[in-house]
Amino acid sequence: MSDALVTLVGYAQAIAWFVIGAGALQNLLYLVQLGLAAVALSQRPSIPQSTVLWRRYAEASPPIALLAPAYNEALTIVQSVRSLLSLRYPSFEVIVVNDGSSDATLRTLIDAYGLRPIQRHFDQPLEHQPIRGIYGAEHQPRLIVVDKANGGKADALNAGINVSRAPIFCSMDADSLLEPDALLRAVRPFVEDPERTIAVGGTVRIANGCVIRDGRVIQVGLPRSFLALLQTVEYLRAFLMARLAWSRINALTIISGAFGLFRRARVIEAGGYTRGTVGEDMELVVKLHRLMRDKRLPYRVGFVPEPVCWTEAPESLRVLGRQRSRWHRGALETFERHWDVMFKPRYGRLGALGFTYILLVDILGPVIELLGYLLIPAFWALGLLSIDYLLAFLAVSFTFGVVISVGALALEESELRRFPRARHLLILTAVAVLENFGYRQLNNVWRLRGLWQWMRRSQSWGTMTRKGFSAQA
Amino acid sequence: MSLLGFLWWGSIVLGAAALAWMVWLITARLVRARRDARLGLDQARMRRLFLEIMDGHVEAARQLNGPSRRARLTAEAILDIAGLVRGHERERLTSALAGLGVEDRLRRRLRRGSRAGRIAAAEALAVFPNPANAAALRQALAVARDPEFRVAALNALLALDQAPPLWDLLADVSSRGLQDSLLYESVVRAMVARSPEQALTVFRDPAASVVMRTIVADALGRSGDYRAVPALMAAFPEADLELRIACIRALGVLAHPAAEPAVIAGLSDQAWEVRAASAEAAGRIGLVSAAPLLVQALADGVWWVRFRSGEALSALGEKGVASLRLAAGVDQDVVRRAASLALAERGVSA
Numbered sequence: 001m002s003d004a005l006v007t008l009v010g011y012a013q014a015i016a017w018f019v020i021g022a023g024a025l026q027n028l029l030y031l032v033q034l035g036l037a038a039v040a041l042s043q044r045p046s047i048p049q050s051t052v053l054w055r056r057y058a059e060a061s062p063p064i065a066l067l068a069p070a071y072n073e074a075l076t077i078v079q080s081v082r083s084l085l086s087l088r089y090p091s092f093e094v095i096v097v098n099d100g101s102s103d104a105t106l107r108t109l110i111d112a113y114g115l116r117p118i119q120r121h122f123d124q125p126l127e128h129q130p131i132r133g134i135y136g137a138e139h140q141p142r143l144i145v146v147d148k149a150n151g152g153k154a155d156a157l158n159a160g161i162n163v164s165r166a167p168i169f170c171s172m173d174a175d176s177l178l179e180p181d182a183l184l185r186a187v188r189p190f191v192e193d194p195e196r197t198i199a200v201g202g203t204v205r206i207a208n209g210c211v212i213r214d215g216r217v218i219q220v221g222l223p224r225s226f227l228a229l230l231q232t233v234e235y236l237r238a239f240l241m242a243r244l245a246w247s248r249i250n251a252l253t254i255i256s257g258a259f260g261l262f263r264r265a266r267v268i269e270a271g272g273y274t275r276g277t278v279g280e281d282m283e284l285v286v287k288l289h290r291l292m293r294d295k296r297l298p299y300r301v302g303f304v305p306e307p308v309c310w311t312e313a314p315e316s317l318r319v320l321g322r323q324r325s326r327w328h329r330g331a332l333e334t335f336e337r338h339w340d341v342m343f344k345p346r347y348g349r350l351g352a353l354g355f356t357y358i359l360l361v362d363i364l365g366p367v368i369e370l371l372g373y374l375l376i377p378a379f380w381a382l383g384l385l386s387i388d389y390l391l392a393f394l395a396v397s398f399t400f401g402v403v404i405s406v407g408a409l410a411l412e413e414s415e416l417r418r419f420p421r422a423r424h425l426l427i428l429t430a431v432a433v434l435e436n437f438g439y440r441q442l443n444n445v446w447r448l449r450g451l452w453q454w455m456r457r458s459q460s461w462g463t464m465t466r467k468g469f470s471a472q473a
Numbered sequence: 474m475s476l477l478g479f480l481w482w483g484s485i486v487l488g489a490a491a492l493a494w495m496v497w498l499i500t501a502r503l504v505r506a507r508r509d510a511r512l513g514l515d516q517a518r519m520r521r522l523f524l525e526i527m528d529g530h531v532e533a534a535r536q537l538n539g540p541s542r543r544a545r546l547t548a549e550a551i552l553d554i555a556g557l558v559r560g561h562e563r564e565r566l567t568s569a570l571a572g573l574g575v576e577d578r579l580r581r582r583l584r585r586g587s588r589a590g591r592i593a594a595a596e597a598l599a600v601f602p603n604p605a606n607a608a609a610l611r612q613a614l615a616v617a618r619d620p621e622f623r624v625a626a627l628n629a630l631l632a633l634d635q636a637p638p639l640w641d642l643l644a645d646v647s648s649r650g651l652q653d654s655l656l657y658e659s660v661v662r663a664m665v666a667r668s669p670e671q672a673l674t675v676f677r678d679p680a681a682s683v684v685m686r687t688i689v690a691d692a693l694g695r696s697g698d699y700r701a702v703p704a705l706m707a708a709f710p711e712a713d714l715e716l717r718i719a720c721i722r723a724l725g726v727l728a729h730p731a732a733e734p735a736v737i738a739g740l741s742d743q744a745w746e747v748r749a750a751s752a753e754a755a756g757r758i759g760l761v762s763a764a765p766l767l768v769q770a771l772a773d774g775v776w777w778v779r780f781r782s783g784e785a786l787s788a789l790g791e792k793g794v795a796s797l798r799l800a801a802g803v804d805q806d807v808v809r810r811a812a813s814l815a816l817a818e819r820g821v822s823a
Contacts, residue, residue: 060655119817123776399484406491
């Protein structure tokens with residue numbers, strides 16, 4: 001073997017070890033998450049029926065302000081608000097923030113609920129675009145509508161926080177559906193440990209394929225679209241595994257913008273949502289961690305798997321790709337702003353685990369994995385690498401992926417059982433296997449695009465085309 | 474085996490194990506689906522029989538003999554039905570169930586089986602006024618660590634009028650670090666509402682910790698017992714912030730005019746939480762004498778104090794509204810805004 005070939009083999013092996021090592025580490029982290037999530041699920045409080053839940057928790061439950069930012073949602077806003085107003089919770093108000101919609105969102109609300117301008121005394125600790133008017137409903141004392149100039153979701157949420165008075169607020173998307181007792185379930189950590197609990201996330205599930213009437217999911221089903229099915233498994237993995245696991249060790253760095261409860265005073269102290277970012281939900285949670293750790297105060301950022309928020313998943317590759325690139329950009333923006341927590345001991349698990357995970361899985365992961373798809377089979381085909389390298393790469397890129405996805409589904413079935421039929425489980429098991437062949441790689445491409453957009457400082461949200469819940473059946 | 478080989482074969486073994494686990498879960502689901510269907514039928518049948526018994530059909534109790542052996546099923550049905558009725562109907566049901574030995578099964582269930590079942594059993598025992606049940610609940614409480622079960626057992630003991638002494642409960646809650654739990658707060662409130670004298674004794678006891686006194690202060694306020702006013706006023710000037718806040722809030726909830734000196738003093742407190750609570754209390758009590766201080770508080774640096782002061786003034790009747798109208802015309806922007814919005818929220822023109 002010539003010296004040049006030996007050198008080439010050496011380079012190929014070094015690259016292969018780097019790719020396989022990074023993949024193995026990533027999968028090891030996933031397996032740890034799976035284990036932590038299994039422990040957390042097995043030790044979680046009991047899940048009583050709604051009536052029992054009300055009897056046990058209603059009296060002790062603190063008031064909540066539901067903040068629903070709305071931008072150009074004239075078609076669905078009335079149904080969404082009706083669904084929010086019918087939630088089962090002892091004390092709550094719904095604050096819809098019309099974020100300068102260019103359609104008839106505000107007019108639709110005014111007509112549907114008989115809104116009229118009101119005066120409301122509120123503090124302005126958080127910055128946001130000017131409020132043009134506040135409206136109240138004569139026959140719906142729980143409903144407040146804030147009309148403001150357009151400034152994006154973070155800006156609208158900041159306005160909502162300023163206008164709200166409840167000690168806890170729930171941030172959500174106006175086009176998502178909360179289960180009727182979702183607030184009562186999600187508030188439990190605030191009831192049981194009110195001093196330490198500063199934020200709690202709930203599970204977001206895919207509504208495609210479910211039967212929905214009057215803004216409520218009345219029968220859980222599976223999507224007909226294969227792309228939405230893939231996302232169903234993906235959401236299970238993200239919520240039941242990753243978030244539950246990190247919350248178990250108080251290193252949760254993200255609470256979905258679609259459904260999260262926060263202690264208002266702490267959020268204000270942390271400076272509220274960062275405007276001009278697409279990852280405002282993750283950014284806020286990291287800011288809260290930093291605030292509490294800087295002050296050396298005991299705290300808890302929790303995740304409760306039972307309260308469910310239903311959302312519509314995109315069914316076209318174009319829309320899904322845009323969404324995923326944006327999410328990835330959001331993670332990168334947060335990492336860019338807070339990467340220093342990795343090197344400061346006072347941030348403990350947040351830096352050592354939470355941010356190392358983001359670095360490895362979100363930032364380096366897609367690049368290294370895509371590099372592996374190109375180089376390792378090529379090196380093997382050229383005879384530079386033995387079959388062992390190729391198999392090990394296949395293991396970390398495909399087979400472990402199957403283990404993690406099926407494991408998350410098994411956790412769901414062992415502890416929560418939200419899918420009503422055995423047939424659903426069979427289909428989802430097949431999807432959990434198949435998603436590793438094609439969809440996972442596509443996701444990495446979208447993430448790379450997100451990386452590129454982040455490097456170009458793009459702030460675009462892209463258009464999120466939805467069919468609307470009235471079309472679900 | 475090399476590390477690379479280990480990765481490959483390890484992933485194959487784990488993948489196969491995960492799929493096998495899933496196959497087992499799907500099979501178990503098929504079995505469980507039948508069992509759940511049966512359980513649903515049993516629950517419906519049990520509820521129907523409960524209604525028949527309450528309606529005076531004593532023979533229905535004989536049909537309960539089989540299903541009532543399942544403690545959790547029975548406990549949940551009791552919570553569904555018995556929680557909604559009182560009087561003769563409930564007595565008919567509880568005596569029929571007692572005749573079937575349900576109490577004995579529920580008592581045993583307090584220490585066995587799933588957590589959800591133990592909690593349901595504790596809650597269901599609350600409808601059977603029997604000293605043996607109270608004794609079993611106390612025993613279970615003494616060894617239980619799970620906060621949710623403990624709250625269920627305490628509430629059941631409260632319903633049976635057999636709650637432990639308040640001091641013991643507070644000491645226990647403090648020692649477990651559960652003093653902040655809002656679930657315990659509602660238990661303490663219920664206990665204090667039943668026996669304000671006992672709560673006052675604890676509150677005045679020099680051996681009581683600040684945490685215990687803070688919890689009791691809140692509950693005394695909600696008890697509606699005016700005998701608590703002097704004790705709360707006496708405790709108010711104490712150094713601990715949490716206790717000061719709890720006392721002034723309690724005085725506000727009691728809304729007794731005798732609390733005036735404490736409320737007036739509270740409006741000038743160093744802590745904004747106390748100032749805000751004092752302003753709220755002044756409004757609830759209707760302390761017209763506090764109006765000048767409330768007007769001053771409209772310029773407070775903290776929004777909550779300004780807001781509560783505006784609210785309080787608008788609740789003071791003509792004098793308060795007149796003060797707000799004057800304040801709405803001053804040059805100071807913060808004061809003007811607080812006053813005019815307080816008036817607007819009450820629907821009064823500036």
